Amino acid sequence: MPKVLNFKVVLEQDERGYFVASVPAIPGCHSQGKTYEEVLKNVREAIELCLEVANIDLSYKEKIDLGKTGSLPKFLGITEVPIRFQFS
Numbered sequence: 001m002p003k004v005l006n007f008k009v010v011l012e013q014d015e016r017g018y019f020v021a022s023v024p025a026i027p028g029c030h031s032q033g034k035t036y037e038e039v040l041k042n043v044r045e046a047i048e049l050c051l052e053v054a055n056i057d058l059s060y061k062e063k064i065d066l067g068k069t070g071s072l073p074k075f076l077g078i079t080e081v082p083i084r085f086q087f088s
Helices: 036-055
Strands: 011-015 019-022 030-033
Touching: 019 036, 030 036
Parallel strands: none
Antiparallel strands: 011 019, 019 030
């Protein structure tokens, strides 16, 4: 029976309103979608494809963080930090 893997996904919305997803634990694993639901579907497919490649390419598999090094950091959130700065 396949093991269930849970990956953290970072979601952002670009200037055109598209949702952009990246998976920090898997190098090069990104996707996008016009809606939240679409980006989740697309990033799930991207993760599955990356894992299929990892089954074939062991050097790529070694780059994926599967939590082998202990517990993964707990995600706390994202914030903005205002900085007063003027470019010359």
